Amino acid sequence: MVNGAELLTAIQSIAQEKQIPDEIIFEGIREGFQKAYEKFFDPEAIIDVNVDEVTGMISVSKRLTVVQKVEDEWLEISLSQAKEKYSEKVTIGDIVNEQVKFSDDYSRLAIFQVGQIIKQKIREGEKNKVYDFFLPKLHEIQTGRVVDITENSYLIDVEGTVVSLWNRKTINQEKISIGDRVTFYIEDVSKDNKHSQVSTSRVHPDFLTKLMEMEVPEISEGIIEVKSVSREPGKRAKVAVYSNDENVDPIGACVGAGGSRIKAVTKELNGEKIDIVKWDENSDKFIMNALAPVRVVSIMVDEEEFFDEEGNLEDAHRECDVVVPNNQLSLAIGKSGMAARLVANLVKMKINIYSYESALEKGIEILWNGNINEVEMNDPEFINNIFKRKSFAENQGTNKFVETKEYDWEEPEEEIVEEVASLDDIQANLEAFDNLVKEENFGEVLDEELDEELEEYDQYYDQK
Structure with a gap:
């Protein structure tokens, strides 16, 4: 009974x-x-x-x-x-x-x-x-306490409800301990997902956007808009901003007095350096802003949109050829192609980067429509003042440069945002670049040049 x-x-x-x-x-x-x-x-x-x-x-x-x-x-x-x-x-x-x-x-x-x-x-x-x-917290930032650690994830308590933060969604596999308070971004919320109802991330581009929203009142108030974000989590990011008020400088507001605002965001991102660039509706200007401090000799953007019978946008082809001064090509590419990847993802288009010399060899038309003219490019003092560096080709007594680099923008996936660092096209070009470095035996010189450039690259954005 x-x-x-x-x-x-x-x-x-x-x-x-x-x-x-x-x-x-x-x-x-x-x-x-x-x-x-x-x-x-x-x-x-x-x-x-x-x-x-x-x-x-x-x-x-x-x-x-x-x-x-x-x-x-x-x-x-x-x-x-x-x-x-x-x-x-x-x-x-x-x-x-x-x-x-x-x-x-x-x-x-x-x-x-x-x-x-x-x-x-x-x-x-x-x-x-x-x-x-x-659900009401979707696409927002949350903070919780780590209550347990599994082989693949951290279990985080948020007001009595536990969610998972997968290792691959942390910044460079950062070390997190039980009891630590962790801030993260809510990517997705689902009723039926068998593995995890709540998708969380510290590497999603919008995590950076929301952090800036918290630190920069002008963003939360709508005076300044974050138009685009490109990240190499834990290493470097580029953020394109625009001011709806002509009296408010978007870059200065985001950086803050003495860099106070941007430093707070960088600290949360484990030292990830953040470059604030000005967004422009003109694609040429936006790309040049994103490439700074690299100067652009010539730029040609090819934009084509495809619509269905009902007039809805089906697809779009966006590609850009950029010619830069010979001694700034390596800077435009960056270590392991990071600088070019960041720009390609920020402007959301494929970018082909040529040195001035290789562009001439390929018969590419030099439009001189960038932000450096022929006189300035051929003036050693002007070039040195832009970026105080010696041409690694001069150090080797050669005029050889990498012919071209192509960088594709890819739409971030819903579940994993780490793919920014593993684009097939970029990797193929980087292998060719590495082979050229080995053949010419100037790998150490290149690293020294890039290290020197990156220090001044950082100073360029720190002084903004």
Whole structure:
């Protein structure tokens, strides 16, 4: 015999621990006894289960249709029996409820079914709780405390609800310990994701955007807009900004007095250096701004959009050829192609970077429409003042330069944003670049040149 009071007490204890509403508990008990009857007796029977929410008493009855002649005793009862057991007023077609006696076998099966269903209800309830809690926080920043660490993720408690931060979504596999407070970005919230209902990240471009929103009041107030973000998490980022107020300098506002605002963001990103550039609706100007402090000799942007029959944008081809001074090609590319990748992702187009000499060899038209003219480019003092460096080609007594570098912009994936550092086209070009370095035996010189350039590159943005 089922002890309803004990069963109810045990289930309510679990429900309170999991913070599941009582209604779900009673619904689980009713569903469990119903399924047990269907399995133990008759799957076609219509069962009613009543639970006294105070005492825990459980009663089960099956519905029987009153008929003249019984053909299915599990679903029907004769008129004479119905009159005898229930009321003389019963007529053919009426429905009567017959109490079900609890045998030991049926009771055991019922309790097992209730247990299974309650577990399922608790899981569903927890999922709904997580979904309802985090849905209003979608695409926002949250902070929580690390309560556990698994092989692949960190479990973070946010106001009593635990979410996972996967290792691959941390900045350069940063070391995080139990008890640490961690800030992250909510990428996605789902009810049905089997692995993780809440997708969190510290490498998503919008994580940087939201951090800047917190540090720069002009952004949160809508005076300044963050138009585009490109990141190499933990290393460097470029952020394109635009001011809706001509009296507000977007770069100065984002950097802050003495760099205070941008330094706060950099600290949260484990030292990730952030270059603030001015966005421009003119693609040529925007690309030149993004490439700074590299000067542009010539720039040609090819933009083509494809529409369907209804006039909706289906696809777009965006590619740009950029010619830079010979001694600034390596700077435009950066170590392992990082500088060029950041620019390509920031302006969202494929960029082909040529040295001035290689452009001439390839017959590429020099438009002189950039931000350096021929006189300035051929003036050593001007070039040195732009970026105080010696041409690594001069150090080797050669005029050889890398012919061209192509960099593709790729749309960030929903689940993984790390792909920015592994573009196939970029890698192929970098291998060719590395081979040229080895053949000419000036790898060490190149590293020294780039290190020197990067110091002044940092100073360029620090002085903004």
